[in-house]
Amino acid sequence: MDASIVGILMLDGATNGAVYALLALAIVLVFAVTRVIFIPQGEFVAYGALTLALLQLGRVPGTVWLLVALALLAALLDAAQRVRRGLPLPQVIAAALKSLVVPALIVAVTLWAAPRKLPLVVQSLLTLAIVTPLGPLVYRLAYEKLADATVLVLLIVSVGVHFALTGLGLVFFGAEGFRNPSFWDARFSAGALSLSGQTIIIFLVSIALIVALFLFFERTLRGKALRATAVNRLGARLMGISTSGAGHLSFGLAAFIGALSGLLIGPATTMFYDSGFLIGLKGFVAAIFGGLASYPAAALGAIFVGLLESFGSFWASAFKEVIVFTVIIPVLLWRSFQHGHADEEE
Amino acid sequence: MKKIRTLMTGAVATVLTAFATTSALADITIGVSISLTGPTSALGIPTKNGIALWPKEIAGEKLNVIMLDDATDPTTAVKNTRKFINEDKVDIIVGSVATPVAAAMSDVAAEGQTVQLMLSPVNLPEGRGAWSFRMPQSTAVMAIPIVEHWKKVGVKTYGFLGYSDAYGEAWLKDITPLAEKAGIKQITVERFARTDTSVTGQALKLMSANPDAVLVVASGSGAAMPHKGLVERGYPKAKIYQTHGAATMDLIRVGGADVEGSFVSSGPAVVADKLPASNASKELGMRYISEFEKANGKGSANQFGAHAYDVVIVLQKAVPIALKKGKPGTKEFRAGLKEAFETMGRTPVSQGVLNWTATDHFGYTPETGVLLKVANGDWQVVQ
Numbered sequence: 001m002d003a004s005i006v007g008i009l010m011l012d013g014a015t016n017g018a019v020y021a022l023l024a025l026a027i028v029l030v031f032a033v034t035r036v037i038f039i040p041q042g043e044f045v046a047y048g049a050l051t052l053a054l055l056q057l058g059r060v061p062g063t064v065w066l067l068v069a070l071a072l073l074a075a076l077l078d079a080a081q082r083v084r085r086g087l088p089l090p091q092v093i094a095a096a097l098k099s100l101v102v103p104a105l106i107v108a109v110t111l112w113a114a115p116r117k118l119p120l121v122v123q124s125l126l127t128l129a130i131v132t133p134l135g136p137l138v139y140r141l142a143y144e145k146l147a148d149a150t151v152l153v154l155l156i157v158s159v160g161v162h163f164a165l166t167g168l169g170l171v172f173f174g175a176e177g178f179r180n181p182s183f184w185d186a187r188f189s190a191g192a193l194s195l196s197g198q199t200i201i202i203f204l205v206s207i208a209l210i211v212a213l214f215l216f217f218e219r220t221l222r223g224k225a226l227r228a229t230a231v232n233r234l235g236a237r238l239m240g241i242s243t244s245g246a247g248h249l250s251f252g253l254a255a256f257i258g259a260l261s262g263l264l265i266g267p268a269t270t271m272f273y274d275s276g277f278l279i280g281l282k283g284f285v286a287a288i289f290g291g292l293a294s295y296p297a298a299a300l301g302a303i304f305v306g307l308l309e310s311f312g313s314f315w316a317s318a319f320k321e322v323i324v325f326t327v328i329i330p331v332l333l334w335r336s337f338q339h340g341h342a343d344e345e346e
Numbered sequence: 347m348k349k350i351r352t353l354m355t356g357a358v359a360t361v362l363t364a365f366a367t368t369s370a371l372a373d374i375t376i377g378v379s380i381s382l383t384g385p386t387s388a389l390g391i392p393t394k395n396g397i398a399l400w401p402k403e404i405a406g407e408k409l410n411v412i413m414l415d416d417a418t419d420p421t422t423a424v425k426n427t428r429k430f431i432n433e434d435k436v437d438i439i440v441g442s443v444a445t446p447v448a449a450a451m452s453d454v455a456a457e458g459q460t461v462q463l464m465l466s467p468v469n470l471p472e473g474r475g476a477w478s479f480r481m482p483q484s485t486a487v488m489a490i491p492i493v494e495h496w497k498k499v500g501v502k503t504y505g506f507l508g509y510s511d512a513y514g515e516a517w518l519k520d521i522t523p524l525a526e527k528a529g530i531k532q533i534t535v536e537r538f539a540r541t542d543t544s545v546t547g548q549a550l551k552l553m554s555a556n557p558d559a560v561l562v563v564a565s566g567s568g569a570a571m572p573h574k575g576l577v578e579r580g581y582p583k584a585k586i587y588q589t590h591g592a593a594t595m596d597l598i599r600v601g602g603a604d605v606e607g608s609f610v611s612s613g614p615a616v617v618a619d620k621l622p623a624s625n626a627s628k629e630l631g632m633r634y635i636s637e638f639e640k641a642n643g644k645g646s647a648n649q650f651g652a653h654a655y656d657v658v659i660v661l662q663k664a665v666p667i668a669l670k671k672g673k674p675g676t677k678e679f680r681a682g683l684k685e686a687f688e689t690m691g692r693t694p695v696s697q698g699v700l701n702w703t704a705t706d707h708f709g710y711t712p713e714t715g716v717l718l719k720v721a722n723g724d725w726q727v728v729q
């Protein structure tokens with residue numbers, strides 16, 4: 001073990017850590033706003049990477065049809081609700097159709113674009129457009145009705161959603177893995193360290209996204225509304241903030257971040273339909289560092305998880321996952337000594 | 347009144363005859379339990395395509411196939427197996443494709459005294475699996491061509507980079523004594539998981555140990571990531587060896603230029619067209635490939651479909667022997683099948699040459715394995 005090995009391991013760990021950081025931020029965001037422990041976060045990573053892989057092959061990814069199915073289901077539920085509230089029928093139908101415009105547009109564009117094998121960047125944007133709306137739809141169908149349930153019930157729903165999405169992933173993408181082409185093939189070497197263009201992109205995008213999220217929460221009304229909901233749901237509602245809207249927005253952001261992470265990590269490894277789970281789980285471990293509440297602590301935790309994983313795989317590769325997941329225990333101990341047992345569980 | 351009675355007798359008679367004919371015809375019933383969903387669905391789905399090629403009858407007896415999904419779950423597989431034995435009264439059980447799942451089924455099969463043709467190379471402890479026979483080659487047999495090649499090119503040390511699961515463990519257990527006997531030293535053992543995002547740590551460790559060859563133990567497209575990881579760190583491609591779990595086009599599809607020039611151990615079926623004419627499996631393998639690709643498209647043939655295909659080849663030889671002992675659906679027939687498997691001797695199948703005995707239910711002879719080299723995005727047989 002010499003300096004160059006340490007350098008390479010640190011770089012590798014930090015690269016993976018950057019992706020975990022994004023996922024940890026999404027998990028913290030979703031938990032803070034909706035109290036949902038979002039286990040399926042990793043599924044969006046796999047969906048993002050594999051949707052792009054299928055577009056690369058010129059095929060129409062199954063996620064598009066999932067989008068259609070979920071959108072139709074949500075529109076039907078909304079319509080039923082509105083009818084029960086006694087709204088006039090034409091108005092109900094108009095609202096339902098309006099909610100289907102965006103999904104229909106995405107499907108049309110995908111059907112048109114898939115066989116044309118457009119440039120990688122265009123396909124990536126399309127992938128984000130396909131996967132991001134899945135977030136709010138999942139929230140609408142699985143969580144919204146249970147918004148006031150206990151954290152435990154929401155966690156159980158999350159496990160169910162995770163299994164459903166993984167199973168659908170197998171149907172859409174098949175059991176074999178895919179590796180996406182690199183966004184930037186350049187390589188830079190400094191001594192033993194060699195930096196690939198993809199690594200640089202991962203760092204840049206991660207930093208850009210974190211800055212963007214910071215600005216969003218600090219400077220925009222919607223971001224502030226999300227923060228208000230996170231601090232106090234009832235108080236936010238009394239101030240005229242729609243907590244359901246906040247849920248939709250946070251899940252949308254989570255799906256977007258997930259898909260983006262998938263695009264980032266896709267060229268660096270082979271992605272399978274079930275790869276997302278473990279990646280998401282590591283994001284979750286990182287989020288635990290921040291007590292599912294602090295964004296900077298979660299991001300630092302993510303880098304730490306990445307480094308731990310990288311050095312763990314060097315020293316004792318057979319126990320790598322054991323090492324990473326065992327770290328939760330001292331962290332939880334430390335947190336409970338620090339803060340006592342004062343978690344708000346109404 | 348009389349008319350009604352005649353009608354009734356007629357009806358009863360028809361029902362009776364119907365019963366009589368089913369038992370007289372006594373079709374051969376095969377219960378298949380494979381993983382169409384869950385982590386090993388990548389193996390189960392091509393197996394299902396191989397089963398779709400099974401003929402309508404074997405040795406003049408009509409073939410009934412009941413296929414169930416075990417979702418890569420041992421509990422479900424055991425439930426399926428019990429249903430096969432108790433409700434469907436099957437003559438033969440086939441499956442599963444996952445090692446722990448097939449192992450769980452073997453106890454039930456032995457209890458029900460029904461032969462099980464496993465589609466996974468399961469290692470069972472002494473005294474278990476008396477009714478279970480393996481269709482895939484043991485890892486010990488598949489390690490032979492790799493170690494032979496190492497001897498030939500003068501490899502003195504090797505590193506091991508394998509799945510941290512049963513497949514990795516089986517290879518480690520089987521190649522270690524084989525290499526030791528050939529005087530080749532194992533200098534480092536590293537592990538990874540299929541869904542890992544990076545093997546940088548392991549690759550660095552291997553690089554600093556600098557063995558003459560690295561054996562990557564993984565399956566399908568999962569074998570490409572560690573391979574690329576090694577090449578990225580500058581390990582020479584021509585010194586990387588892969589196991590038969592990786593001998594699918596998925597390795598080449600995902601690995602691209604990085605797997606070019608590397609070696610893969612394989613069963614003969616997938617490369618039947620490139621084998622020398624003297625190979626016992628050439629003709630059967632060619633037949634398998636042409637039938638499988640006609641049904642599933644060009645380039646789709648793989649070892650999992652071949653194992654399913656071989657089930658029929660084995661049965662075509664064993665069923666006529668067992669029929670002398672009893673009719674299908676009877677205990678005698680099932681016992682006859684077991685005896686036939688154990689005594690019928692050398693049986694070439696598309697995936698090698700089988701020779702099951704009462705003590706060896708793996709049965710593949712050392713001539714089975716073939717070493718392949720990736721050249722121009724295709725397989726090339728190393729003579």
